[in-house]
Amino acid sequence: xxxxxxxxxxxxxxxxxxxxxxxxxxxxxxxxxxxxxxxxxxxxxxxxxxxxxxxxxxxxxxxxxxxxxxxxxxxxxxxxxxxxxxxxxxxxxxxxxxxxxxxxxxxxxxxxxxxxxxxxxxxxxxxxxxxxxxxxxxxxxxxxxxxxxxxxxxxx
Amino acid sequence: xxxxxxxxxxxxxxxxxxxxxxxxxxxxxxxxxxxxxxxxxxxxxxxxxxxxxxxxxxxxxxxxxxxxxxxxxxxxxxxxxxxxxxxxxxxxxxxxxxxxxxxxxxxxxxxxxxxxxxxxxxxxxxxxxxxxxxxxxxxxxxxxxxxxxxxxxxxxxxxxxxxxxxxxxxxxxxxxxxxxxxxxxxxxxxxxxxxxxxxxxxxxxxxxxxxxxxxxxxxxxxxxxxxxxxxxxxxxxxxxxxxxxxxxxxxxxxxxxxxxxxxxxxxxxxxxx
Numbered sequence: 001x002x003x004x005x006x007x008x009x010x011x012x013x014x015x016x017x018x019x020x021x022x023x024x025x026x027x028x029x030x031x032x033x034x035x036x037x038x039x040x041x042x043x044x045x046x047x048x049x050x051x052x053x054x055x056x057x058x059x060x061x062x063x064x065x066x067x068x069x070x071x072x073x074x075x076x077x078x079x080x081x082x083x084x085x086x087x088x089x090x091x092x093x094x095x096x097x098x099x100x101x102x103x104x105x106x107x108x109x110x111x112x113x114x115x116x117x118x119x120x121x122x123x124x125x126x127x128x129x130x131x132x133x134x135x136x137x138x139x140x141x142x143x144x145x146x147x148x149x150x151x152x153x154x155x156x
Numbered sequence: 157x158x159x160x161x162x163x164x165x166x167x168x169x170x171x172x173x174x175x176x177x178x179x180x181x182x183x184x185x186x187x188x189x190x191x192x193x194x195x196x197x198x199x200x201x202x203x204x205x206x207x208x209x210x211x212x213x214x215x216x217x218x219x220x221x222x223x224x225x226x227x228x229x230x231x232x233x234x235x236x237x238x239x240x241x242x243x244x245x246x247x248x249x250x251x252x253x254x255x256x257x258x259x260x261x262x263x264x265x266x267x268x269x270x271x272x273x274x275x276x277x278x279x280x281x282x283x284x285x286x287x288x289x290x291x292x293x294x295x296x297x298x299x300x301x302x303x304x305x306x307x308x309x310x311x312x313x314x315x316x317x318x319x320x321x322x323x324x325x326x327x328x329x330x331x332x333x334x335x336x337x338x339x340x341x342x343x344x345x346x347x348x349x350x351x352x353x354x355x356x357x358x359x360x361x362x363x364x365x366x367x368x369x370x371x372x373x374x375x376x377x378x379x380x381x382x383x384x385x386x387x388x389x390x391x392x393x394x395x396x397x398x399x400x401x402x403x404x405x406x407x408x409x410x411x412x413x414x415x416x417x418x419x420x421x422x423x424x425x426x427x428x429x
Contacts, residue, residue: 003292004185006178010194010288010297017198017257018301022249025205028212029228030248036214 127155166371173269173367175283176291177276187291194288197260201253231255234413238420244309247419254298255412261288262359262404266397269366289359292352295411299352302415306347309422351414358407362400369393 131148176187208221217225231252235243264287276284288294310319323340324333372389373382 002185003296004183004187005180006185006187006190006291006293007297007300009186009191010294011301013191013194013198014253014257014298014301017201018246018250018253020198020202021205021253021256022246024202024209025224026228026249026252028209029225030232032212032214033225033228039214 127152165374169371169374170364170367172283173273173285173363176285177281177283187285187293189284189286190288190291190294193264193286194257194261194294197264197288198257200260201256227255228252231412235416238416239423243420243423246305247416250302250305251412251416254415255408258289258298258355258411259405259408261294262408264288265290265359265362265366265404266400269363269370287359287363289355289407290363292356295355295359296348296352298411299348302351302418303348306344306418306422309419313423347414347418351411351418355407355411358403362396362403365396366393366400369396 131152135145135148176185177189178185178187180186204220204224208224211218212221232248235248235251239247267286272286273284285291307319310322314322323337324330326336326340328336328339369389369392372385372392
């Protein structure tokens with residue numbers, strides 16, 4: 001167990017072994033592990049980013065939904081107002097129409113009455129003339145006159 | 157069988173197990189078994205690294221890739237804890253190499269102590285120590301590399317002047333410069349020596365205990381009566397084996413952590429020391 005030239009040989013062997021282990025075991029494997037660590041870190045940060053984006057998107061969609069609801073409410077309210085207005089308009093129009101029709105009808109009636117009166121007047125005149133002719137053909141007496149008048153009146 | 161021969165054969169057995177397969181003499185002795193087994197285990201690490209490297213998958217790592225990634229992350233966390241996240245690129249691979257290599261070399265201690273040497277004996281090899289960390293040269297080699305790196309980073313971070321100042325003015329201030337130099341020198345030298353000796357001592361002692369347990373029935377080929385110790389041997393061996401699993405892992409971990417800590421201390425500025 002004395003110290004001898006083996007010591008030198010072992011020193012050389014050890015140095016070479018350290019160099020070889022460093023080159024063929026440590027360097028490739030630690031590079032690989034570093035790459036994996038990097039990959040995992042990237043993946044984690046990507047998922048973090050994804051979560052963040054998801055949250056933003058959710059907020060955005062909630063906001064959009066809120067806006068849409070508001071708009072829909074507005075539209076419904078507008079539609080109601082418009083419907084009421086249309087209804088009101090229709091009522092006003094109908095009233096006006098009714099009044100116009102009534103006015104027209106009463107005008108018609110007036111015209112008919114006037115026409116009837118005209119016809120009547122014509123007939124009355126004719127009857128009067130006829131009565132006068134009859135009276136003139138005979139003696140005009142008070143009695144006849146009265147009879148004629150009564151006839152006239154009966155004809156009217 | 158007399159106690160003398162039993163003692164003699166025991167000593168022989170242990171001495172035989174403590175001898176390396178080697179060439180050369182004195183300082184030029186080269187422990188071939190230490191080199192072969194440590195190289196084989198290093199090659200095993202690289203083979204597995206290549207195997208994993210061929211089908212590295214980011215998305216769906218295989219089961220084995222997961223295990224290696226776990227170890228790698230564990231080492232990386234240790235380094236980051238000591239350095240505060242700005243360690244030089246060399247530190248973590250160094251720590252990883254130490255952890256795996258030392259653990260694998262320590263693991264050789266769990267292989268039945270006579271198995272591989274017996275096979276080798278059959279192949280005509282007289283001596284074989286299969287645990288490279290029970291050869292002081294291996295732990296000390298790693299400790300010395302760590303020591304050199306410590307000095308390098310000390311000078312790189314603090315500057316040569318700063319490093320010199322650490323020797324001159326610590327721990328007692330400027331009026332005790334000679335004392336300081338001696339103290340700091342001892343402190344700095346104690347680091348690699350204790351680092352190497354701790355691992356060596358633990359593994360050596362562990363192996364020795366395995367040998368002693370094996371000695372219980374060593375003479376059974378001569379005297380069958382020794383076989384009454386066989387149950388005790390099995391129990392002791394199992395107990396020590398289970399305990400030793402902890403020891404080898406712990407020692408590999410301690411060696412790695414101390415390496416990181418020493419190199420981390422080199423990166424702390426002298427003023428905040």
